[in-house]
Amino acid sequence: MGLVEDRVEAARAAGTLDLGxxxxxxxxxxxxxxxxxxxxxxxxxxxxxxxxxxxxRPPVTSWAALQLVCKGTDNIAWLHNTRSGRVALCMPTWPGQDEEGEWIERCYLIRPSGQARMVVAALSGSHWREIDRDAFQIYWEQEVAEAVKNxxxxxxxxxxxxxxxxxxxxxxxxxxxxxxxxxxxxxxxxxxxxxxxxxxxxxxxxxxxxxALGPVEIIEGARSAGGVSIPGLGPAKLVRVHVNDSPRLEIRDYRPEDRTWLKACGAFTEVVNYLDQEATVSCDLSDGVSCPSS
Incomplete structure (x- = not known):
């Protein structure tokens, strides 16, 4: 069942899931x-x-609805992110597989306005920390109230x-x-x-x-395989990649004369396959914090 659900989620993310x-x-x-x-x-x-x-308005999950979701489920955890201040309910889910076919233990994070699956090993090394249920409820209801009015x-x-x-x-x-x-x-x-x-x-x-694409559209475009063109930077493209299991944004095919300006904007240079690549400052996307872009 887990493999089927994984394929459904992958198809949904890729835009190939036909729901009419x-x-x-x-x-x-x-x-x-x-x-x-x-x-x-x-x-x-x-x-x-x-x-x-x-x-x-974003779809949100109320506190009452959350109780129905987790009712009868064991091994749940009330999590608070010490960096973003957000909360998430952690529930068990089916394992995934890596590129070599090895099973990977995962968990399911439910947030007031979204959900995601995460590798358990990555969760332990993130900013998520377990808190008590009463404190979690206060944070949750605050997030819901904030989301519905915006x-x-x-x-x-x-x-x-x-x-x-x-x-x-x-x-x-x-x-x-x-x-x-x-x-x-x-x-x-x-x-x-x-x-x-x-x-x-x-x-x-x-x-x-x-x-002219806006900043949010450019970040979204970077998720595609070939990346997205950056306005005003000629042939340069912004590409979202994973380095050491952490997502980040890289600027590729930029003009040599733009290197100094890119560094002044906060980018750093890294040698990959003997080629310089400008990459924006590395950031953790697992807690909903958006990446900076040059």
Missing amino acids: IETIRADKMELLSDRLLRTDPVTGAETRLLRLKLHR LMVETITMATGLLLPVWHKLPEDDVRVWRIDDGAGSSILGRIIHPAALERIEREFGLDGTT
Whole structure:
């Protein structure tokens, strides 16, 4: 069962899990740009590329709901992160496997606004510390109250309209179709374009390539295999990698003349395979702290 769930989670993360049309509910939706990709020569139907700013509330797990989740489960732990101040309920879960097929003991961390699986060995070396249940409840309810009153603001790029004729030109690594609904009668159906693929899409359809990705989009784009272009740094790309089991961001293919400026921004140089690579300051992503970027 664990292997099946792992594959489902991997497919979900990769965008290949087919659940039909999935809905994103937003409190507010703003149209930032609207560009034409294609007009059908027979029907006149259009395919368009939209830039949308979404304001939405994150899904949260209340304290009462958490009690239902952990009811009847043994070996749970109430954890508090000494660096971020956040809390997480630690529960047992199925083991994973490393590249050599060896079993790895893992745990399941449930947070007020998310969840993740973590290697037990990595947990013991992190900033998570066990606290008593009463203190945990206070922290948990504070996080929930903070989360529900704040709106998440994110910018996405979406291909919408007549998609089938251009389906082969859109990214193959995420084929999900989404519906964006603001609850006020506005609804948009289409495919969300990953930030790392936007440059290729613009080039494929002959667009001007002037879309400026925001910092959050650039960080998200760095998670893709080839990384994402960094505005203003020529051919440089930002790539998310793991070094000694710790995630970090690396700047690759930068121009030699930019090295001094990158170091002034806080990056450091490391020799990898006899090639200099600029990497942003190493950081731990396991507790939800965002990485700095140059």
